[in-house]
Amino acid sequence: MFIEYSIVSQGCHAATAVLWKHRDDERVRSYTNNLDSMHKVVLETKNEASLLKMAENLKQQGIPFHLWTEQPENIPTCLATVPVMRSELGDALKNALI
DSSP states (O other), X not given: OHHHHHHHHHHHHHHHHHHHHTTTSHHHHHHHTOGGGOOOOOOBOSSHHHHHHHHXXXXXXXXXXXXXXXXXXXXXXXXXXXXXXXXXXXXTTTTOBO
């Protein structure tokens, strides 16, 4: 049970961090101006290498994100993007399992 809770909290940390870091982005402002209609998609990836590949893909496509690294272990565990339409992601997350 502890593992599931820690995964949820890491996702929350990443989502909060990306919204705060990019709070001046119009997509973030629009998203947070309608709190009752927030929508999130959670995907799974195979391993740390595929997570880091997705982060690199997002960086290359210019999509703002936050990669959460769990401490003190220094292990990347999840990432969150600014609110974007799936069509804007292109192949950035193509290795994610839906």
